[in-house]
Amino acid sequence: MNQIIGKLIKGKPVHIWGAGVSGLILGYYLKKAGHRVYLYEKENRVGGKIGTTLTEFGPIENGANALFLSPDALELLDELKLAPLPSALKLKRHLFINGKFTSPLSLSLILKIIFGRNKKTPQLSNPTVEDYLLPLLGQELIDHLVSPSLGGIYATEARGLDMQSLFPEEFSAKTYGEFIKRIRLRLKKNRGMRISGSVSFKGGMQIFINALSDSLKDEIKLNYNEPFHLQENTVITADAITAGELLKETPFASHLKSIQYAKLSTTTLFLKEKIAPLKQSFGVLIPRDQKIHSIGVLSNKDIFSANYSQYPSYTFITPEVDDLNAKIMSDLQVLAPNIKKSDFLFMESKLYPAALPVYNKERREAIESMHELSQTNSNIILFGNYVAGISLREMITAAKNFSLT
Template sequence: MCASETPAGPAPADPGHVVVIGAGIAGLAAAHRLLENGARVTVLEASDRVGGKLLPGEIAGVRVDLGAESMLARRPEAVGLARAVGLAGRLQPPATASASLWTRGVLRPMPKGHVMGVPGTAAALAGVLSEEGLARIGRDADLPRTEVGDDVAVGEYVAARLGREVVDRLVEPLLGGVYAGDAYRISLRSAVPQLFEAARDHTSLTEAVRALQGRTATSPPSGPVFMGIEGGVGTLPLAVADSVRARGGKILTGAPVTELRRTAPEGWRLVAGGRELQADAVVVALPAGPAAGLLRAEAPAAAAELAAVEYASMALITLAYRGSDAAALPEGSGFLVPPVDGHTIKASTFASRKWGWIAGDDPGLVVLRTSVGRYGETEILGRDDAALVAASRHDLAEATGLTAEPVATRVTRWQDGLPQYPVGHHARVARVRAHVAKLPGLAVCGAAYDGVGIPASIASAHAAADRLTGHPVPGRFGGAGE
């Protein structure tokens, strides 16, 4: 749900003109929903393209994602939006879901029987942890309760219950794949809310995990966990933008908003790219920093809270190989890398194995990608593209034995790509909502609030649109990063 905030009530006959600032997936989803709710919509985007962190591209003539590559399918928002804009026939689950963990110099099968790396039993992490680490998990049942209070860092809590080895070898790489953050800073309440609630109800952490697993076992979810789109998830915002235009909405790129002010009695005036616009309502669908800049004049307290939200930068290195050169590549969809092992890359995806449409574009080509950069890692991202490719190739060779020269490489940098959810993030978001609620006709949404994944961003956009147009808004959803 977003920080928006006029009370829900009977839908007005004419919601009027709503301006959406930002054409990432959240802004486009908000525009799509506003049009469904009867509003007139203009979307303003500072850059020359729509889509934000979702970016389709190509390498060696094969279509690939240069940003996020999959979306959680067990939440309905992203898959539902894809279907609504005509992509139902292109939705595809991963061709393989088996992943590995590159730890202590060996690729090991990703353990099962855990919740974001937190096991229900020591046996679940056999082969990943040392004998000492496994024994430490077993002592969890004998420890007194560890109070989580209003919030606690994931790493701090799990290490106190199960030992640091669980955090460093499994929790850290799994959370790093979602947030590019530090497990010892990331909020348990915001990042793994189901585990936070279970920890409140149980003395033992392993018992809490088993309780969660038991509930899942009694009513197992159907269908794949994740979903992709033929041609790349980056095609989703393009399809949403086409739908917005087809419904009469306007999308203006190269139109950075430099001023946002209220006008009497309840309207808004915006200055964007040298033009002035009037609006009945505004959705600010920007990252926290730019949103803070726009809100400073009318909502200084909300702006101050948003300005304090930190971001992690990262880079994706995409490499294409001749199939014959990569024939010995291990099975599976790729691997995660615990930072404690000291390698440069934090993960690698075997994209041609994971997505059937990539393999279908050129069966004689093998496409891989690696990711580098976590919160606070400025040195790595300061290297030039050639150095990042070389570091990726070095780690790939060490992990998989792949030493061949790639036929093509691409480096895509995402500066301030992922908002960080430290301890107390939920309280910060609540304060932002309280401040924004004082301004009728204003909503904010996006990855900085209740989840960094595509479905969570779309859900926040829908909630923003529904509140501004007087439609009922469902109860607040949990984050969990997706």
């Protein structure tokens, strides 16, 4: 059910509350489809959690550092006349386990997948990702590979993530072999594009936001603080907590309030020296049981070198928002003993007490209930990263499809 909640009334203007990336993408596609759109943004800038601060050493991303391409995403970049900056290929990926940097691809993982192909998947009513993959992979690989990998995207471990939400087309497979086949089929759809993988832009993700915003410059009202009111074609693209407050008089409110959020911070450092084990690498994922505050580190300059000066840059992703300086320094001591205080050039943190919606069963059930409610509440439309996917690429496809209905 990866779709926007609600339906448009044809021929009437569309009022979009929130000009984060989801509001901008939806506004773009609706305008393209011939709708009159208005975007109301309470802040003095658009983009919400996406934006780039430029420093003399290179960009610091507020939130998303990359767009993972799909055919729809590539088509949108072409329409916006944006030149994507592809991420470097063949970078090493690391896990940090028991004080060592290791490769995520282990012999034990490969053997478990090969010998587990004929095993039946668990027939549970609402399995978490951990419930579903445990019989195939075992606890060690769940804790040290699956949870860190998904945690880097969803800020939630495998035991808190709803299998059906993450793999809607694959989770009903009867065997693990069938499950893997369905995943490969999904990935196949993205093959054959002239560029693939993650991209950014020269100047960072702000360039994507600027292009969307330029295409809607006559439609966006910044610093908009007029009281919210419902009218035909009211779309809310703010987070679920805000949407719940705006819709407090409606039956949507209780469902919106049941959606939980995970906190997260990003701390970007520019250093004179490289973190030694992260040379020519994408970065490192850190399982939660390693007594390190951060869950991952991105090697920004290795990934998008064209955006950086000579100095290396790293972004620490931490599921905490308090005492961050002390926590990052302590993480650095463990991960990068070669870095000294005198190697620091610049450091900045962005804190998000409600960073990302938790993709659990409660969220899925709330979304299902609101799809039903929208059948009888025709003027309410809901979109944002808690509705139809957390990533920009999912938002692009959902908004494009909605504009075509």
